[in-house]
Amino acid sequence: MPHEFEFERPVLELETQLKGLQSISEENKIDLSREINALAEKVTLLKTDIFRGLEPWQVTQVARHIDRPSTLDYIRLLCGEEFIELHGDRLFGDDPAIIGGPALIGGHRVMVIGHQKGHDTDENLFRNFGMPHPEGYRKSLRLMRMAERFGLPIVVFIDTPGAFPGIGAEERGQSEAIARNLAEMSQIAVPILCFVIGEGGSGGALALGVGDRVFMLEYAVYSVISAEGCAAILWKDAAKAKEAATALKIRAANLLDLGIIDGILPEPMGGAHRDHAAMAETVRRMIDGHLPALLAIPRAELLEKRYAKFRAMGQFRIAQDVADD
Amino acid sequence: MNFLERLIGPRKTDAPSELWEKCPSCGAVLISKDLARALYICSKCDQHLRMPIWDRIALLTDGASFVEADQDIESVDPLGFIDTAPYPDRLKKAFKKTDAFDAVICGEGRLDGRPVLLGVMDFEFMGGSMGSVVGEKITRLLERAAATRLPAIVVSASGGARMQEGIFSLMQMAKTSAAVARMNAAKVPYVSILTDPTTGGVSASFASLGDVNIAEPGALIGFAGPRVIEQTIRQKLPDGFQRSEFLLSHGMVDMVVHRRSLKQTLARLFTMILGPLEAPHAP
Numbered sequence: 180m181p182h183e184f185e186f187e188r189p190v191l192e193l194e195t196q197l198k199g200l201q202s203i204s205e206e207n208k209i210d211l212s213r214e215i216n217a218l219a220e221k222v223t224l225l226k227t228d229i230f231r232g233l234e235p236w237q238v239t240q241v242a243r244h245i246d247r248p249s250t251l252d253y254i255r256l257l258c259g260e261e262f263i264e265l266h267g268d269r270l271f272g273d274d275p276a277i278i279g280g281p282a283l284i285g286g287h288r289v290m291v292i293g294h295q296k297g298h299d300t301d302e303n304l305f306r307n308f309g310m311p312h313p314e315g316y317r318k319s320l321r322l323m324r325m326a327e328r329f330g331l332p333i334v335v336f337i338d339t340p341g342a343f344p345g346i347g348a349e350e351r352g353q354s355e356a357i358a359r360n361l362a363e364m365s366q367i368a369v370p371i372l373c374f375v376i377g378e379g380g381s382g383g384a385l386a387l388g389v390g391d392r393v394f395m396l397e398y399a400v401y402s403v404i405s406a407e408g409c410a411a412i413l414w415k416d417a418a419k420a421k422e423a424a425t426a427l428k429i430r431a432a433n434l435l436d437l438g439i440i441d442g443i444l445p446e447p448m449g450g451a452h453r454d455h456a457a458m459a460e461t462v463r464r465m466i467d468g469h470l471p472a473l474l475a476i477p478r479a480e481l482l483e484k485r486y487a488k489f490r491a492m493g494q495f496r497i498a499q500d501v502a503d504d
Numbered sequence: 505m506n507f508l509e510r511l512i513g514p515r516k517t518d519a520p521s522e523l524w525e526k527c528p529s530c531g532a533v534l535i536s537k538d539l540a541r542a543l544y545i546c547s548k549c550d551q552h553l554r555m556p557i558w559d560r561i562a563l564l565t566d567g568a569s570f571v572e573a574d575q576d577i578e579s580v581d582p583l584g585f586i587d588t589a590p591y592p593d594r595l596k597k598a599f600k601k602t603d604a605f606d607a608v609i610c611g612e613g614r615l616d617g618r619p620v621l622l623g624v625m626d627f628e629f630m631g632g633s634m635g636s637v638v639g640e641k642i643t644r645l646l647e648r649a650a651a652t653r654l655p656a657i658v659v660s661a662s663g664g665a666r667m668q669e670g671i672f673s674l675m676q677m678a679k680t681s682a683a684v685a686r687m688n689a690a691k692v693p694y695v696s697i698l699t700d701p702t703t704g705g706v707s708a709s710f711a712s713l714g715d716v717n718i719a720e721p722g723a724l725i726g727f728a729g730p731r732v733i734e735q736t737i738r739q740k741l742p743d744g745f746q747r748s749e750f751l752l753s754h755g756m757v758d759m760v761v762h763r764r765s766l767k768q769t770l771a772r773l774f775t776m777i778l779g780p781l782e783a784p785h786a787p
Contacts, residue, residue: 427667
């Protein structure tokens with residue numbers, strides 16, 4: 180049974196009724212198909228309605244759902260056995276919060292890199308809840324350079340609450356690791372395709388996000404700071420996370436409007452966690468649809484365009500008459 | 505007049521200053537008018553206090569050689585952001601407090617005769633936070649350095665990204681870091697000077713990417729703020745954690761340099777890397 184959201188409760192009640200009807204029908208061999216179909220339709224309508232009206236804070240909860248497909252789920256569904264995980268940054272250690280390795284997706288030889296969260300507490304403790312240390316970013320950079328060497332395009336899955344704020348992370352240069360990724364990624368001469376699949380948490384997410392195309396899943400979020408963190412700093416009250424989530428404009432639709440991302444992947448009814456296979460199929464179609472065109476762009480032009488893409492981000496104005504001063 | 509002046513009236517030129525302030529480290533009472541001459545260093549404990557940006561520019565450049573660039577870039581409110589106050593109000597307040605349009609001043613000046621490009625961040629302007637304007641000005645500075653082959657120096661002081669600009673402020677990290685990568689490719693030196701405090705999105709972008717990273721003594725430098733770390737790991741942080749000397753011993757900065765030696769250190773460094781300054785051409 181998937182973990183439920185408060186806002187889904189009306190749907191879940193109907194779904195329970197529906198199951199009841201189905202079992203009555205089966206056990207007693209009565210034809211209730213009309214009732215069952217009517218109820219099923221009602222469930223779909225209600226679900227559509229609820230998910231259409233989700234508040235940004237509720238979307239954040241969907242993005243963090245423990246059953247939401249993770250990088251390894253996509254790898255399993257997209258690559259099957261055709262993935263070899265590589266480990267370590269060759270400097271300090273291996274960070275389980277970021278994984279990566281060469282893979283085959285729909286006939287494309289690629290390098291897959293992504294944040295990795297867990298689906299239960301044990302797994303999350305091992306993965307540090309998807310919050311990388313510097314060695315995670317340095318491993319990812321090592322793999323990106325390898326991809327460049329062998330001409331493999333890079334597919335990135337972004338899903339992290341943020342880079343880990345801890346003593347070891349600071350000692351080993353969390354800032355430098357992120358900054359280095361940002362600088363180097365802008366010059367990796369193979370196509371980079373990024374998918375924000377869950378949480379795009381600040382610099383820890385962006386450190387894997389300097390791509391030629393950046394897509395977001397419908398209920399993913401991408402933000403400069405977590406809603407809770409923003410509320411704690413600006414409102415001095417972490418309970419204002421709802422307000423902060425709205426103010427920060429963190430939804431895929433917002434970021435598409437603001438020109439930050441290149442497209443949105445619709446999610447299965449009720450969110451990606453309800454149907455991993457369908458979600459993975461949508462991701463596969465996006466990769467199929469975009470990789471060939473990106474691979475056809477000459478490398479120098481690709482890098483020029485990638486630079487220009489991020490160079491253009493930001494809004495400001497030029498004062499008309501500052502010369503009067 | 506620009507839009508801010510139209511809203512709040514012309515800039516003040518004679519802001520009243522406090523007569524004295526207390527050293528945050530040793531508590532010594534420091535007379536404000538002496539502080540500027542002492543380069544904002546505590547006469548008792550040598551603590552490096554935050555230095556006003558124009559004093560910093562005067563410290564690092566020769567005479568009146570500094571010419572500001574891109575001073576006409578102003579912030580807008582791309583998200584219509586309101587927390588406990590609307591973002592435009594916060595900008596107005598910061599403008600009044602600092603007489604600056606945003607949290608960085610950039611330009612060209614001479615350092616011991618050598619032309620350099622210099623950016624100085626202003627912690628007084630909304631905590632030195634990086635939004636679109638800071639990102640754009642830093643990027644232009646670095647691009648200009650790559651194009652003109654003049655070395656670039658950026659003096660950082662920042663709490664990180666400017667939350668009121670949301671995702672735009674995050675993307676300034678990518679933009680400025682990519683510009684550093686281009687400077688590296690152009691083989692033009694970039695020196696990052698980290699002052700108290702340099703954290704968050706600024707520390708995790710251009711400030712950590714200098715060919716040479718120099719920290720001022722005792723500056724707080726790190727990715728996450730100490731309070732966030734304490735709350736996350738639920739333990740007290742060791743003394744000196746995330747201070748300049750800690751970064752030096754962990755290999756994150758090349759040197760910790762006293763403010764009084766900063767200009768001379770930069771001059772020597774550029775001479776070592778780029779060779780002695782050529783005699784100026786006859787007019």
